[in-house]
Amino acid sequence: MPVKPDILKITPATKSRLFQVEQIELRFSNGVERTYERLANKGRGAVMIAAIDEAQNVLLIKEYAVGLEDYLLTLPKGLIDPGEDAFQAANRELKEEAGFGAEHLTFIKQMTSAPNYMGHKITTVLAQGLFPCRLQGDEPEEMEVVRWPISQLDELFRRDDFSEARAIAALYMVREQLQKNE
Structure with missing residues (x-):
């Protein structure tokens, strides 16, 4: 089973009235580091x-x-x-x-x-x-x-x-x- 990457840093990238985009800096178990973007998870679903x-x-x-x-x-x-x-x-x-x-x-x-x-x-x-x-x-x-x-x-x-x-x-x-x- 793969090992989850380490989250190194989460930074707000941009925000609108409804959405917030975050940059997520990750380090995978093999040492590779990448920056991903995601819509921030807000609310209860x-x-x-x-x-x-x-x-x-x-x-x-x-x-x-x-x-x-x-x-x-x-x-x-x-x-x-x-x-x-x-x-x-x-x-x-x-x-x-x-x-x-x-x-x-x-x-x-x-x-x-x-x-x-x-x-x-x-x-x-x-x-x-x-x-x-x-x-x-x-x-x-x-x-x-x-x-x-x-x-x-x-x-x-x-x-x-x-x-x-x-x-x-x-x-x-x-x-x-x-x-x-x-």
Whole structure:
């Protein structure tokens, strides 16, 4: 098993309103030294919610994705606030973004995105036993909710407006979990 490199120094490189870039100076076990850059890991992580209604539909939201400059279908998600655990954050985000709460929440998996460049983690949660409940969130506009049959996920995966890798991975795992529960 490889030996983790020694962290020699961490230096803030640049900062914006949302992001901070750090330079990390490392020394590997073979003596080689390198400087890497990463987005600083701030906060308590995030949650992504696969909410399944009684008719076996997943609740998707249509959200503006500034990185792609377009609206995309995705799963509700958001940051874990101070004092919350992943389940509390998942239920709050579901209420804010989709207008539903959940009676039953199940941990699916904690995932990373681009771990070579950032330490961000997102916890995928399955939400069931849905009931109408809306909380005011921090979104600039109300999001359209789209119900998609779990039985037709392969069709959803082929759509150009459903492309977020984390959401696709989450729905594969949720579909498998639901099949096990049958």
